[in-house]
Amino acid sequence: xxxxxxxxxxxxxxxxxxxxxxxxxxxxxxxxxxEPDYIKGLQRLPEVAGNAALSIxxxxxxxxxxxxxxxxxxxxxxxxxxxxxxxxxxxEWPQNHPRLSDAIGRADSVAGxxxxxxxxxxEVWLIMHHKNVTAFLTTDQAEQFSRAADExxxxxxxxxxxxxxxxxxxxxxxxxxxRHHSNGTVSPHDNPSSGVFRFLRxxxxxxxxxxxx
Numbered sequence: 001x002x003x004x005x006x007x008x009x010x011x012x013x014x015x016x017x018x019x020x021x022x023x024x025x026x027x028x029x030x031x032x033x034x035e036p037d038y039i040k041g042l043q044r045l046p047e048v049a050g051n052a053a054l055s056i057x058x059x060x061x062x063x064x065x066x067x068x069x070x071x072x073x074x075x076x077x078x079x080x081x082x083x084x085x086x087x088x089x090x091x092e093w094p095q096n097h098p099r100l101s102d103a104i105g106r107a108d109s110v111a112g113x114x115x116x117x118x119x120x121x122x123e124v125w126l127i128m129h130h131k132n133v134t135a136f137l138t139t140d141q142a143e144q145f146s147r148a149a150d151e152x153x154x155x156x157x158x159x160x161x162x163x164x165x166x167x168x169x170x171x172x173x174x175x176x177x178x179r180h181h182s183n184g185t186v187s188p189h190d191n192p193s194s195g196v197f198r199f200l201r202x203x204x205x206x207x208x209x210x211x212x213x
Contacts, residue, residue, distance in 0.1 A: 027039050037156055042200070047204050065097050088116045091187065124192045170201075171208060
């Protein structure tokens with residue numbers, strides 16, 4: 001899979017003598033649709049702009065989790081300027097993405113590489129901005145409910161409509177994760193769920209705590 005760098009925004013190279021020093025964070029995701037739209041919305045937030053130099057690595061085709069993680073690992077190992085790489089990917093139902101556990105394990109084995117997994121897909125994270133999600137969803141159902149919630153015609157979203165509600169999504173996603181943990185439910189059976197709230201925490205966009213992951 002080829003990957004192309006999102007060219008928007010300022011250079012990520014650190015500037016000597018400036019304060020505060022921003023953390024350089026690179027997000028890996030699919031090249032078209034709601035994920036990059038949402039991340040670009042985060043980039044526009046003053047609290048994110050003041051905390052991190054955030055860029056996006058876009059996959060040219062449907063993102064296979066292991067390949068996204070492999071690309072992130074390669075960047076982290078070769079570019080000393082990069083502090084963290086985050087891979088945002090889906091589980092997918094009824095047919096799960098291949099090598100999910102391998103992708104998560106590879107990220108865990110490399111310092112500074114993290115994953116934010118949504119089950120079944122990123123749209124479940126979008127739904128959490130509007131309401132609680134507790135029932136099992138297929139990918140098609142999650143996409144349908146997500147489009148109904150904001151009345152968009154296709155995959156692309158107006159991220160600015162989501163930013164004011166992201167605190168609600170963080171609380172709902174964290175509550176779901178705690179419920180799965182209490183029940184002993186692990187990936188890929190933790191449907192519905194989303195770890196995107198940890199990515200928000202990493203870039204300084206979590207309004208509920210202000211903590212970094």
